[in-house]
Amino acid sequence: DAGITQSPRYKITETGRQVTLMCHQTWSHSYMFWYRQDLGHGLRLIYYSAAADITDKGEVPDGYVVSRSKTENFPLTLESATRSQTSVYFCASRDALGTQYFGPGTRLLVL
């Protein structure tokens, strides 16, 4: 399937567990982004990547780790999940004209 996909779409985990959210894009876009969406906060940037093996922090990076070994994949890992990380997570990629394309999101519940 062309486009940007995320998995899983829904995840329930417990406090302290490690969780990895996957993101895959088929366009070979250089730039990729992870956002979290919470009521009252809108979309906040967690991490972004300019290319394979180049990543940097966004606005709210604490508690998250990213990697980008391949251009098409940009996984986000919660090393030790906390209740405050309950959120909807969106992955996005940017095309050469500047448009960011968002995935369908992953709804994460941390108990």
Next chain:
Amino acid sequence: QQQVKQSPQSLIVQKGGIPIINCAYENTAFDYFPWYQQFPGKGPALLIAIRPDVSEKKEGRFTISFNKSAKQFSLHIMDSQPGDSATYFCAAIRDSGGSNYKLTFGKGTLLTVNP
């Protein structure tokens, strides 16, 4: 520090009405202002965007008005339809470089268009 302020938080209009969503920004280095539309359970999708060299841009029923001196921009939806019910986000970016293409989003406006 919130660099893009969006209002109102929610908006209810009747079918055919013209909802208006406003955004204000602080960083004068921003040079690209997109609007995203998000339906429940979906990711945001680009709706329309404007650069500060023009004061207005129309695409179908959607219009962006831009006031560079006031550092404000707004989205108007003409002849609104129930299918326009969604959350709308304004955003800003320094697209000319130096920002790594990081969008700064407003907090969103939940629009409901009643039949």
